Amino acid sequence: MGKQQLKKYFSQLSKEDLEDQIIELYTTSKEVKKYYDFLLNPDIRKIIDEWKARISKEYFPVYGKRIKARRSIGQKAIRELSFLGVPPDIIADIRLYAIEIAILFTIEQNRTNVAFFKSFETQFKNALDYMHKNGILSDFKSRCRQIVARVNDAQWSNRRNFELLYARYQLKHKQ
Numbered sequence: 001m002g003k004q005q006l007k008k009y010f011s012q013l014s015k016e017d018l019e020d021q022i023i024e025l026y027t028t029s030k031e032v033k034k035y036y037d038f039l040l041n042p043d044i045r046k047i048i049d050e051w052k053a054r055i056s057k058e059y060f061p062v063y064g065k066r067i068k069a070r071r072s073i074g075q076k077a078i079r080e081l082s083f084l085g086v087p088p089d090i091i092a093d094i095r096l097y098a099i100e101i102a103i104l105f106t107i108e109q110n111r112t113n114v115a116f117f118k119s120f121e122t123q124f125k126n127a128l129d130y131m132h133k134n135g136i137l138s139d140f141k142s143r144c145r146q147i148v149a150r151v152n153d154a155q156w157s158n159r160r161n162f163e164l165l166y167a168r169y170q171l172k173h174k175q
Helices: 003-012 015-028 030-040 044-059 072-084 088-109 114-133 137-153 159-174
Strands: none
Touching: 015 030, 030 072, 044 072, 044 088, 072 088, 088 114, 088 137, 114 137, 114 159, 137 159
16 A cells, blocks of 8 residues: 555545554553654653663673673664654764674673674674765764774784775765
8 A cells, every 4th residue: 555545545544543543552562652752752762771771681690690792782772763854963873883782892802703793893884984975074073983993902803894984985985
C-alpha cells in the first residue's frame, strides 16, 4: 500500500475511528508505542544514556554475566534513534561511542580477532560517511582522531586502514 492509498483510507474515517486505530496500534505495537512516547515526551538525554549503557554492558557486563560483544547492539541503537528522528549529532555520538567501547574492550581483554577489527573499521567508515553527509564531521574531529590513536595504541591489525579512512574524510571535508 502506498501513501496515497493510506491518505485516502484515512480521509474516509471519522476522527473517533482514526483515534481508535492509533490507540490500538499504540497498545499492540512496541515500535508505535516507543515512537509516541518519545514524540510526547522527548527525553533525548535519557534515551542516549540507556543506549550507551546497553552498548557498554555488551562488552563489560555487570554482576559476572557473560561477555557478548555484539556489534549489532550499536546498530540497533542507530536504527531506533533514526526511527525516532533524533538529531544527527546524537546518532554520530552513539556511532562513535560503540567504536570507543569496542577499542577499550580489546585493550582490556587483550583480544586480537581480525574479523572483529574489520567490522569496526566498517563501522568507523559508516560513521565518517554519516557525519560527512550531515555536515557535522568537524564537530567530531577530535573524537575521530582519538579513535585512530586508540586503535593504533591497541595494535589492531587494520590500524593503518583507520588512519587512511580518517585522512580521506579530512580531505573531503576541506573541499
